[in-house]
Amino acid sequence: xxxxxxxxxxxxxxxxxxxxxxxxxxxxxxxxxxxxxxxxxxxxxxxxxxxxxxxxxxxxxxxxxxxxxxxxxxxxxxxxxxxxxxxxxxxxxxxxxxxxxxxxxxxxxxxxxxxxxxxxxxxxxxxxxxxxxxxxxxxxxxxxxxxxxxxxxxxxxxxxxxxxxxxxxxxxxxxxxxxxxxxxxxxxxxxxxxxxxxxxxxxxxxxxxxxxxxxxxxxxxxxxxxxxxxxxxxxxxxxxxxxxxxxx
Amino acid sequence: xxxxxxxxxxxxxxxxxxxxxxxxxxxxxxxxxxxxxxxxxxxxxxxxxxxxxxxxxxxxxxxxxxxxxxxxxxxxxxxxxxxxxxxxxxxxxxxxxxxxxxxxxxxxxxxxxxxxxxxxxxxxxxxxxxxxxxxxxxxxxxxxxxxxxxxxxxxxxxxxxxxxxxxxxxxxxxxxxxxxxxxxxxxxxxxxxxxxxxxxxxxxxxxxxxxxxxxxxxxxxxxxxxxxxxxxxxxxxxxxxxxxxxxxxxxxxxxxxxxxxxxxxxxxxxxxxxxxxxxxxxxxxxxxxxxxxxxxxxxxxxxxxxxxxxxxxxxxxxxxxxxxxxxxxxxxxxxxxxxxxxxxxxxxxxxxx
Numbered sequence: 001x002x003x004x005x006x007x008x009x010x011x012x013x014x015x016x017x018x019x020x021x022x023x024x025x026x027x028x029x030x031x032x033x034x035x036x037x038x039x040x041x042x043x044x045x046x047x048x049x050x051x052x053x054x055x056x057x058x059x060x061x062x063x064x065x066x067x068x069x070x071x072x073x074x075x076x077x078x079x080x081x082x083x084x085x086x087x088x089x090x091x092x093x094x095x096x097x098x099x100x101x102x103x104x105x106x107x108x109x110x111x112x113x114x115x116x117x118x119x120x121x122x123x124x125x126x127x128x129x130x131x132x133x134x135x136x137x138x139x140x141x142x143x144x145x146x147x148x149x150x151x152x153x154x155x156x157x158x159x160x161x162x163x164x165x166x167x168x169x170x171x172x173x174x175x176x177x178x179x180x181x182x183x184x185x186x187x188x189x190x191x192x193x194x195x196x197x198x199x200x201x202x203x204x205x206x207x208x209x210x211x212x213x214x215x216x217x218x219x220x221x222x223x224x225x226x227x228x229x230x231x232x233x234x235x236x237x238x239x240x241x242x243x244x245x246x247x248x
Numbered sequence: 249x250x251x252x253x254x255x256x257x258x259x260x261x262x263x264x265x266x267x268x269x270x271x272x273x274x275x276x277x278x279x280x281x282x283x284x285x286x287x288x289x290x291x292x293x294x295x296x297x298x299x300x301x302x303x304x305x306x307x308x309x310x311x312x313x314x315x316x317x318x319x320x321x322x323x324x325x326x327x328x329x330x331x332x333x334x335x336x337x338x339x340x341x342x343x344x345x346x347x348x349x350x351x352x353x354x355x356x357x358x359x360x361x362x363x364x365x366x367x368x369x370x371x372x373x374x375x376x377x378x379x380x381x382x383x384x385x386x387x388x389x390x391x392x393x394x395x396x397x398x399x400x401x402x403x404x405x406x407x408x409x410x411x412x413x414x415x416x417x418x419x420x421x422x423x424x425x426x427x428x429x430x431x432x433x434x435x436x437x438x439x440x441x442x443x444x445x446x447x448x449x450x451x452x453x454x455x456x457x458x459x460x461x462x463x464x465x466x467x468x469x470x471x472x473x474x475x476x477x478x479x480x481x482x483x484x485x486x487x488x489x490x491x492x493x494x495x496x497x498x499x500x501x502x503x504x505x506x507x508x509x510x511x512x513x514x515x516x517x518x519x520x521x522x523x524x525x526x527x528x529x530x531x532x533x534x535x536x537x538x539x540x541x542x543x544x545x546x547x548x549x550x551x552x553x554x555x556x557x558x559x560x561x562x563x564x565x566x567x568x569x570x571x572x573x574x575x576x577x578x579x580x581x582x583x584x585x586x587x588x589x590x591x592x593x594x595x596x597x598x599x600x601x
Contacts, residue, residue, distance in 0.1 A: 063455070075312050107302035
């Protein structure tokens with residue numbers, strides 16, 4: 001019998017701690033599949049963040065380094081400068097990357113650091129219990145924005161991909177979503193390209209993945225996917241913001 | 249090898265390269281800028297790499313990544329910059345990674361000034377980072393000693409898988425002295441088979457981590473760390489006992505201050521007053537045992553620091569309440585003059601002479 005679908009060797013054979021309906025599991029799997037398909041597992045060194053995916057180091061089947069809150073791009077810089085041929089990636093949430101680690105991601109991109117960042121945006125702080133993130137939408141309720149995010153009080157949600165696309169060193173910037181099978185396939189393609197850009201030595205690559213948080217959004221997994229489509233995609237449009245010609 | 253005249257910051261940088269440092273991540277702050285500048289000029293010649301980070305926070309986390317990846321790596325800064333690095337230092341200590349951190353300290357608190365001070369004693373020896381951890385802290389008093397200790401620091405860091413701090417002040421960083429690069433003491437080191445350098449499909453993945461959510465696991469980790477620190481206390485204490493014979497007063501001072509004290513001791517000797525000096529070379533582990541050798545002739549201890557009194561706590565602990573402990577300190581970047589210390593010693597001996 002021919003196997004048509006198997007567990008990727010990019011992930012360890014372990015159950016994850018993620019909440020039911022959370023799309024971290026899908027995104028983990030895509031990264032694992034890409035690393036396996038590009039034959040990079042032996043030279044991959046991942047950097048895990050603080051937040052929901054803090055235990056990512058337990059799941060990826062490659063060397064992993066746990067960073068402090070927001071510092072993953074700096075840690076990845078240190079690793080990549082030591083091992084120039086390694087496939088170095090950070091896996092970060094929106095609190096980690098867009099708030100406390102905003103300087104680190106901007107400057108890693110600015111240096112054209114040859115690393116790949118998987119940026120999981122679910123518009124809320126998940127692990128700490130649903131507080132407001134820089135990416136929380138206007139009107140969206142969070143435990144620290146109990147009346148909904150107010151532009152005059154907390155500013156507009158930060159569009160990270162658009163911001164990083166203005167930086168010369170960021171050569172691959174794409175926003176994807178994992179709300180439908182078609183979008184999941186597009187997300188995988190983008191992640192693959194981001195690693196290819198890194199391995200070709202072209203510069204910094206980031207894939208922003210719109211993701212759900214059923215637990216903290218107070219929605220069922222299915223409703224959460226709908227909420228993502230109806231609310232996040234209009235404000236965070238999907239698409240490619242930068243691609244170097246060579247890997248188009 | 250002939251001696252060469254070098255500025256402290258550059259001498260430390262040169263010694264680091266000779267000690268095997270291949271990677272340097274830093275951020276400019278006075279009075280240590282010649283150190284990263286030297287690294288920017290020289291490190292690439294050895295196949296290494298210098299990166300100017302966007303902040304001290306990023307710099308220490310680059311150190312964290314490079315150390316985890318198995319490299320010999322260093323950062324340097326000065327007081328407020330070291331304060332920013334404390335988060336990363338705690339993580340590096342928690343993950344048990346080797347690195348060397350140079351603190352060319354200046355007056356504080358806050359932005360303070362840019363002149364030499366020793367007010368980072370607590371920051372260096374107690375740590376501003378969270379949790380139970382210790383750092384091996386070397387406090388050189390001369391540039392030759394700074395060079396020797398820096399060259400040794402990389403082996404010490406690798407041996408214990410722990411950060412090592414070179415604690416100098418602005419005077420050490422900015423002064424010039426003749427130095428000689430000597431072959432450092434070598435330790436028997438294990439291969440870095442824990443490093444994140446890619447599995448190459450030949451081993452199970454390595455994980456560099458300081459997270460332990462299970463309290464029993466974390467306690468076990470802390471007990472193991474403590475055993476390592478106990479070993480450092482047993483094996484790594486260094487100090488100089490100077491002019492202790494028949495000392496009436498024993499001064500305790502380190503780094504730049506100890507040099508001023510030696511001048512004061514010479515001046516007092518001419519007046520027939522015998523004063524000794526205990527000079528900690530390791531600020532942690534602290535040379536407690538040096539205080540057991542204080543002669544019976546000693547009537548008092550005098551702690552001299554360029555701070556409002558930070559090391560004096562360790563002096564009191566080491567003294568075990570045996571002798572009165574006096575303090576003389578200058579702060580804000582003021583360096584004490586020998587005659588100030590002479591005056592203080594005479595004041596202590598006061599009525600008794």
